[in-house]
Amino acid sequence: MLKRVGLALAVLIVIFVAWQFELVSYGMMQLRGQLRVVNQSVPLEEFLADTSTTQAQKEKVQVIMEAKQFAFDELGINYSENYSTIFDQEGKPSMFVVTACDPYSFRPRTWKFPFIGRFPYKGFFVREKAVEEFNRVKEEEGLDVGLRTAGGWSTLGWFKDPVLSNMLNRSEGDLASLIIHELTHGTLFVKDSVTFNENLASFIGDRGAIMFLEDKYGKGSQEVTDYIASNEDQVMFRTYLLGASQRLDSLYKGMTDLEVDEKQVLKDQMIEQIKVDFKNVPFKSARYLSYFDDFTPNNTFFMSLLRYNSQQDVLEAQLDGEFGGDLLAYLEYLKKRYPSL
Template identity: 75%
Template sequence: MKKILKRVGLVLLVLIISAVIWQFELVNYGLMQLRGQLRVINQSIPLEEYLQDTTITADQREKVQVVLEAKAFAFEKLGINYSENYSTIFDQQGQPSMFVITACEPFAFRPRLWNFPIVGKFPYKGFFDREKAVDEARRIREEEGMEVGLRTAGGWSTLGWFKDPVLSNMLNRSEGDLASLIIHELTHGTLFVKDSVTFNENLASFIGDRGAIMFLEEKYGEGSQEVSDFIDKNADEEAFKSYMLGAAQRLDSLYQTLTDLDLEKKVSLKAALIDDIKVNFDTVDFKSQRYVGYFDNFTPNNTFFMSLLRYNSQQDILALTLEQKFDGDLLAYLEYLKAQYPSL
């Protein structure tokens, strides 16, 4: 019996070693991310302890209260599953905590996908180390010929694997934006459909923004200045997104015609259309000056448009479903989705 157990143990050891060698890059990345996540968690402190710090500002105190209020509202009024997420805070010391890379084919809206165990495929990859993110972005650009985007993450959800903390930079947001972000991330922990990132992100954005309006209305009253300011800000964002989604459709239509052209011609036609998109951006009617000069020193590539599609391309469908099938009842809608798509 002992010999059999030894042989079984040896076989398992060989299989484990083989798996590590076969998936060395993934294992190495996983360990790196685990170290980064544990560092954030271990250096986080309870919000109650943070509020006792005499060096924090009055605005920071108020924003912590917004986090607590938005969480309670999400649990009680929106059907968000209860969790201990965002009950601690990590001091970023004004610096970003995570860097996210995305990649996309240059003449098609086909993103590069990274495959992760259990949770499935994602069109983005996060790093706690900026240099490693830059190196990976450079490698993909040079070796795979893809367009690459690199951005910082304002927040993220580990889908229940860890107790997600508030990141101190979140407290720089307006009250409505902060509530929307907290509800967005809590939605990920409530409902997450494997290999359906576009649906997951669109739904979280939809619940986040709608939930934030409801939160502000309950706190300040319908028609209040706080609600009006958030709605006006959202209106500018919607105008921006609408223009950019239309631009993405124009680019996608162009890409369909480029199949038989040489690379130089493809590059020329694409550049001309993106220049036209930038020039005509001035025709968008905004309520504020927020987007003035947006493209003065920035030329978008396909990863920029893919990100907009990923977070916003299904908003109209979600809104239509909410109104037609659930009479505008966000709680009923989310409860229905939770029954249809059990979370991981």
């Protein structure tokens, strides 16, 4: 009987692998990449004790440890051992992300994964594989496609997520925001709700970073003031491009009966106008002034902005209106309301 059960199970596995060969192959490739990152990571204490670690790196590691503890104690982030180790990227990106979107609407292309649902992006540890997927989707499906690197990611508890060494190049506030962002994913991640998940993590990360700096240096301190000021250009950048996304969305909705060539002309004209008008945004620093000089965005660019930032005003209104700005109470409410993976 046991032999028959074992044989039947083996047959089922073979059938499944044959039926879902591409998915199984991708999963194994990602597993190898993730295990390499995890296995080659070292405890933060070991990294701090290493004589080759610079004083600046040690200070950033201390920021990570402090931001984690603050998130656990003050923000309602669930305790985990994430970001207690570090992986040396040797200055190179570790994850490459492919996104895709309908060329004449903001309807993202999604990839389905077992258990965790659908995602509007697909990650790769090997750049060549990401480029292959980029080209395949572009040529076979005729979609707008994007390829970017990831500054960090969360495995939602499947692995102990390490600090990536490139993170240490960020400012104190940006680093705290990123760590809190990723820890938020590990605390609350709603299946098939990526836009909500990313907006929430961005919101908690941004608000949490300011609270962290206020707790560390005091409200109204130079460190807090400088961090808020450094984000003003980023806020203007997001605000302008979210408005541009709305202009494009209105254009797409109004040209459903047009031929493809006509749609493309109208789309190209509006994106060029968006680039021209961008020059008039009153940025305080030179960071964004030449942003589109050698880059013409497609729908994946605007979809990414919407995915991470389109619900910020809604979240802020709910936090301030219903919870009096109490981020801990707000996150506890959300954890009870939504089932998390």
